[in-house]
Amino acid sequence: MPLGGGSSGIGVEIEGxxxxxxxxxxxxxxxxxxxxxxxxxxxFIAGRDFEPSDARLALPLIRWYPQQPMPLEFERPQAVPIAxxxxxxxxxxxxxxxxxxxxxxxxxxWITVGGVVADMHTVSLRTTTGPEFYLTxxxxxxxSMSLLVRTAGAPLDLAAAVRTAIAGVDPALPIASVRTLxxxxxxxxxxxxxxxxxxxxxxxxxxxxxxxxxxxxxxxxTAQRLPEIGVRVALGATRRxxxxxxxxxxxxxxxxxxxxxxLAALALGRFxxxxxxxxxxxxxxxxxxxxxxxxxxVGLASWPPARRAGRIDPILVLRHD
Numbered sequence: 001m002p003l004g005g006g007s008s009g010i011g012v013e014i015e016g017x018x019x020x021x022x023x024x025x026x027x028x029x030x031x032x033x034x035x036x037x038x039x040x041x042x043x044f045i046a047g048r049d050f051e052p053s054d055a056r057l058a059l060p061l062i063r064w065y066p067q068q069p070m071p072l073e074f075e076r077p078q079a080v081p082i083a084x085x086x087x088x089x090x091x092x093x094x095x096x097x098x099x100x101x102x103x104x105x106x107x108x109x110w111i112t113v114g115g116v117v118a119d120m121h122t123v124s125l126r127t128t129t130g131p132e133f134y135l136t137x138x139x140x141x142x143x144s145m146s147l148l149v150r151t152a153g154a155p156l157d158l159a160a161a162v163r164t165a166i167a168g169v170d171p172a173l174p175i176a177s178v179r180t181l182x183x184x185x186x187x188x189x190x191x192x193x194x195x196x197x198x199x200x201x202x203x204x205x206x207x208x209x210x211x212x213x214x215x216x217x218x219x220x221x222t223a224q225r226l227p228e229i230g231v232r233v234a235l236g237a238t239r240r241x242x243x244x245x246x247x248x249x250x251x252x253x254x255x256x257x258x259x260x261x262x263l264a265a266l267a268l269g270r271f272x273x274x275x276x277x278x279x280x281x282x283x284x285x286x287x288x289x290x291x292x293x294x295x296x297x298v299g300l301a302s303w304p305p306a307r308r309a310g311r312i313d314p315i316l317v318l319r320h321d
Contacts, residue, residue, distance in 0.1 A: 047115030055138035089131035
């Protein structure tokens, strides 16, 4: 299943590159059947899908150690072993074209690349997609399998019909579970969504505290400067000039805060890198967006004190002082 495990890493030998065996050349592999990629909507970049004619007599295809006996009927004429590889594997081992190229899996016969498909996140959304190839079950049979069914209606409404169809093939076949792909994706996203919601809540509280803090600080400092502001007004300062006086102080605080915040984000962002998907800890769009958010919030929090300062009566302030 996509995002449901079921893939394994294995050593590969690329034809024409004898220096690769034993030096870390490996790939993930999965065993599927014809129609797997069409069902999931995975496009073919080149080549073809598996066909019934790819079925072999000698099974299994992979021999795990040289002393393992050859499969029965291996000497009889049969279909050439075919694999479908993903873009990452094609790009890494055959940058000039993968169709028709060959590789071995441990002690298997040479396997020919018949198709190239787009990369999929088969293990985790946070895991970088690496080389991966697919074999068909008629070449490498498995002891268990997952059946993928695509429908235009509600997926679970088809469950009873699928169970009946499987029982028609073999009533003894056990069915472990029936799940939708959406449920599998929800399970994979569960922890990241929780962390995103938690961090989002903390961020919201931080913005609220910042708003209240900036407002309170400016209100306090503005009140402390009322005699000065009164003198300025008495000497002819306009309301707009008083607004600029207060907002200039807020702008200085904002500049220092944004600078320190950006430095802290660049220094500490790597500690949450494993919680991010599709974005880096130093993503410029995110940093610019947050900087603009801080500027807007400080501006909104600074305006009420600046507005009150511009409306003071200099006579009352100076008389009180």
